[in-house]
Amino acid sequence: SQTIHQWPATLVQPVGSPLSLECTVEGTSNPNLYWYRQAAGRGLQLLFYSVGIGQISSEVPQNLSASRPQDRQFILSSKKLLLSDSGFYLCAWRGYNEQFFGPGTRLTVL
Amino acid sequence: DQQVKQNSPSLSVQEGRISILNCDYTNSMFDYFLWYKKYPAEGPTFLISISSIKDKNEDGRFTVFLNKSAKHLSLHIVPSQPGDSAVYFCAASEENRDDKIIFGKGTRLHILP
Numbered sequence: 001s002q003t004i005h006q007w008p009a010t011l012v013q014p015v016g017s018p019l020s021l022e023c024t025v026e027g028t029s030n031p032n033l034y035w036y037r038q039a040a041g042r043g044l045q046l047l048f049y050s051v052g053i054g055q056i057s058s059e060v061p062q063n064l065s066a067s068r069p070q071d072r073q074f075i076l077s078s079k080k081l082l083l084s085d086s087g088f089y090l091c092a093w094r095g096y097n098e099q100f101f102g103p104g105t106r107l108t109v110l
Numbered sequence: 111d112q113q114v115k116q117n118s119p120s121l122s123v124q125e126g127r128i129s130i131l132n133c134d135y136t137n138s139m140f141d142y143f144l145w146y147k148k149y150p151a152e153g154p155t156f157l158i159s160i161s162s163i164k165d166k167n168e169d170g171r172f173t174v175f176l177n178k179s180a181k182h183l184s185l186h187i188v189p190s191q192p193g194d195s196a197v198y199f200c201a202a203s204e205e206n207r208d209d210k211i212i213f214g215k216g217t218r219l220h221i222l223p
Contacts, residue, residue, distance in 0.1 A: 043215030044199060090153050097142050097203070099211050101153030
């Protein structure tokens, strides 16, 4: 069966510091992968998605970036965090028609 | 432009009664619709879905109704239970597309004792 991992589970970072969140998927090959952010009053905002290694589509202009160095690995990064980057970050992979989500990372930027 | 809209941020329902969560969409190309349930500090979990070739799909206590002409769908939970208290997200996509599923902002459901 497929499993999706995210780490860290929680993170507190100062403004201006870098960020790296990692997501890995097991039990499937060449999955479509997604990064979402859930912020207060904003629902689930799609940030990036990837249909293959090195292929990244950005949905929202911001100071975040994503990379897919391996088939089942998806990384969300920032060079300098902003206060507005605080939120709950979710990685997901897509099955036939549904998306399956990881446990999420709670990021607090102070 | 929000393509999937959940206009009720929250809803309170008495335990044992019916919970009805509503969702509207604007993109006529959407042909597959999903509902997700999310507890705090956890990832959303898939609940139920419906294809545009149907107008109803039922799974236990959960039923999703689709009205294509009105671009409206709803999730019915009968009977409502305390464990149903969560945030419910409506989502839509074009079936068999490789890219994205569009989510609404969610509705927080409170089941009252």
